[in-house]
Amino acid sequence: MSAGAFPGTFVAAALIARKDLAIEFRTRSAFLAALVFSMLAIVIFYFAWDPTAVTAGDLAPGVLWVIFTFSGLLGLHRSFGVEQADRAIDGLIASPIAREAIFLGKALANLAFVLGVQAVAIPAVAMFYNLPIVRVLGPLVMITVLASIGLVAIGTLFSAMTSNTRLAELLLPVLALPFFVPIVLPAAQVTARLLAGRPAMEAISWLRILIAFDIVFVVACALAFPFTLED
Amino acid sequence: MTPTRAGSAPPERSPATPFESRGGVDWLLIVAVLTVIATFVRAIAFTPVEALQGAAQKIFYIHAPSAFVGLYLGFGLVGIAGALYLWLRDERLDRVAVSSVEVGVVYTTVVLITGPLWGKPIWGTWWTWDARLTLTLLLWFVYVGYLILRGAIEDPSLRARYCAVLGILGALLVPFIHLSVYLFRTLHPMPIVLKPGAPSLPPEMLTTFLLAIGAFTLLYFALVRARYRLAVMLESLEDDPIAESPSVRTLRAEPVR
Numbered sequence: 001m002s003a004g005a006f007p008g009t010f011v012a013a014a015l016i017a018r019k020d021l022a023i024e025f026r027t028r029s030a031f032l033a034a035l036v037f038s039m040l041a042i043v044i045f046y047f048a049w050d051p052t053a054v055t056a057g058d059l060a061p062g063v064l065w066v067i068f069t070f071s072g073l074l075g076l077h078r079s080f081g082v083e084q085a086d087r088a089i090d091g092l093i094a095s096p097i098a099r100e101a102i103f104l105g106k107a108l109a110n111l112a113f114v115l116g117v118q119a120v121a122i123p124a125v126a127m128f129y130n131l132p133i134v135r136v137l138g139p140l141v142m143i144t145v146l147a148s149i150g151l152v153a154i155g156t157l158f159s160a161m162t163s164n165t166r167l168a169e170l171l172l173p174v175l176a177l178p179f180f181v182p183i184v185l186p187a188a189q190v191t192a193r194l195l196a197g198r199p200a201m202e203a204i205s206w207l208r209i210l211i212a213f214d215i216v217f218v219v220a221c222a223l224a225f226p227f228t229l230e231d
Numbered sequence: 232m233t234p235t236r237a238g239s240a241p242p243e244r245s246p247a248t249p250f251e252s253r254g255g256v257d258w259l260l261i262v263a264v265l266t267v268i269a270t271f272v273r274a275i276a277f278t279p280v281e282a283l284q285g286a287a288q289k290i291f292y293i294h295a296p297s298a299f300v301g302l303y304l305g306f307g308l309v310g311i312a313g314a315l316y317l318w319l320r321d322e323r324l325d326r327v328a329v330s331s332v333e334v335g336v337v338y339t340t341v342v343l344i345t346g347p348l349w350g351k352p353i354w355g356t357w358w359t360w361d362a363r364l365t366l367t368l369l370l371w372f373v374y375v376g377y378l379i380l381r382g383a384i385e386d387p388s389l390r391a392r393y394c395a396v397l398g399i400l401g402a403l404l405v406p407f408i409h410l411s412v413y414l415f416r417t418l419h420p421m422p423i424v425l426k427p428g429a430p431s432l433p434p435e436m437l438t439t440f441l442l443a444i445g446a447f448t449l450l451y452f453a454l455v456r457a458r459y460r461l462a463v464m465l466e467s468l469e470d471d472p473i474a475e476s477p478s479v480r481t482l483r484a485e486p487v488r
Contacts, residue, residue: 154400161393165383175376175397178369182407185365213407220403224396227317 009104012097016105021112023082030078031116034071038121041067042128056129061191064125065184068118068147073173075113076155079106080163093229103156103225110152118144136194143190143207150183150214157221160228179217186210263453266446270439278439287352292439294345296447301338302370302405304451305331309377310402313395325391326466328398329381330458334451336374343371366407373401387469 007015024030045063046056083089092102122144126133133140155176162171186206193203274292281288312328315321346364347357358364377397384390432440 157396157400161380161396162383165380167379167383171380171383174372174379178372178376179400179404181365181369182404209407216403217400220400224399227392227396 007097007101009098009101012101013104013108016092016097016102017108017112020079020082020106020109024078024109024113030075031113034074034113034117035120037074038067038071038117039124041070042121042125046128057131057195060125060129060131061188061195063129064122064191065147065188067121067125068114068144068187069151069177069180069184071117071121072114072148072151072155073176075117076110076152076159076176077163077169077172079110079156080159081168084163089229099226099229100222102229103160103222106160107152107156107221110156111148114148114152115145118148131195133195139194139200140191143187143194143210146207146210146214147183147187150210150217151180153214153218153221154179154183157225157228160225182213183210186213257453257457259449260453260457263446263450267450270443270446273442274439278435279433281436284353287349290345290349292443294342294349295440296443297338297341297345298367299444300447300451301335301342302367304448305335305338305374306370306398306402306405308455309335309398313398313402316391316395317399320388322387322391322466325395326459326462327455328391328394329378330455330462332374332377332398333458334454336371336378337454338447338451339367339371339374342367366404370401370404373397373404377401 042063045059045066049059080089083092093099122133122140125131155172158172158176158179162168162175165171186209189206190203190210194200270292274289278289278292280286308331309328312324312331316324316328346367350359351357377394380397381390381394384393
């Protein structure tokens with residue numbers, strides 16, 4: 001392979017990520033939809049519980065991570081949805097880049113999307129539910145990034161698989177949610193402990209599960225992705 | 232007037248293996264069912280009653296073997312068949328995978344039903360969001376998702392490829408279950424057989440338990456084989472050379488593939 005003639009994997013991934021984000025930011029419609037959805041969900045969750053029976057602080061970690069999951073699914077669905085128009089995916093496949101680069105690029109764009117939504121949703125939850133997040137902001141950001149990496153890896157792969165089936169919008173959550181639970185469960189547990197002021201070391205086992213999950217599934221999804229594209 | 236076969240030869244049949252049917256009675260299935268029944272008889276009549284839990288403990292001889300076989304063996308087989316399919320592209324592996332998933336769904340359903348039946352008298356609750364129960368439920372959902380994905384794709388090779396990928400990822404999820412029980416001391420009984428150190432069951436119970444595992448494994452393979460044969464029959468219906476020939480499809484005003 002002559003160096004310099006074709007872009008290497010990471011350069012190609014960055015190009016694809018930039019393309020996807022450029023498409024998204026032209027209209028910002030999916031991003032805004034996910035943001036508005038998050039805000040609405042925060043409000044509805046608050047009214048769904050009896051505030052005299054459950055304090056807002058107890059509710060907040062669950063609300064935060066449920067919103068994370070569903071707004072993430074909104075963005076993930078769009079990821080390969082854009083390639084359906086005029087069979088744009090064929091152009092990507094035909095280009096001289098590694099297929100893993102397509103996966104990485106899409107995943108990076110999705111990561112930016114999900115983190116962008118969380119950057120607004122987390123402060124919103126903190127405001128509406130009166131949470132002391134400022135002193136635990138560092139660990140909270142770290143757990144959000146770790147959880148987003150896992151979510152995006154699984155979601156990008158499943159988005160590729162479901163985008164050309166009949167039941168695409170329903171099938172993506174059905175397939176992906178069981179795999180999201182080992183991400184959301186540790187994240188919610190750690191968040192609850194952080195917000196309750198518990199020492200960070202208590203949450204270390206949960207963190208280990210999340211990191212192990214991320215490593216295993218990012219690699220597995222990247223390796224499996226070429227098989228979801230046509231030969 | 233009779234529709235011609237348009238030059239299509241009968242579909243290539245892979246050489247017969249012990250999996251394929253040669254007609255006649257399915258002896259393996261009959262033997263497997265009898266073995267399972269024999270194990271139940273032994274568990275109920277010839278195995279000591281556990282001191283603390285009483286007769287309710289005996290559901291362990293259905294629950295735990297179904298879990299081992301349905302989750303570990305089942306997902307293991309699905310994962311391996313999926314990986315081999317992606318490598319070899321042999322349709323038989325795809326059939327093995329879907330058969331394994333369908334039987335696995337049944338076994339996991341048995342686990343999820345027998346568990347609460349035991350839990351109500353012993354724990355006082357039908358369900359708890361304990362790590363192992365939760366993740367078993369999730370694996371059940373992965374199995375079901377596999378079947379839904381299968382139903383949503385019509386092209387056989389695309390379907391086989393996508394399901395192989397899902398099967399491999401589902402199989403990777405299984406170790407997270409086993410690990411979770413060690414990391415988090417929970418309400419669920421800790422593993423007493425597959426753990427570091429020797430199994431801590433008394434000998435008669437251990438024998439019954441191992442017999443139960445053997446019986447359920449035998450039944451598993453018998454059911455997978457029966458389902459595999461059904462898959463072969465279903466596929467031969469799909470490839471019906473007359474109904475699917477170009478001339479007949481034109482008469483039905485369908486696009487010719």
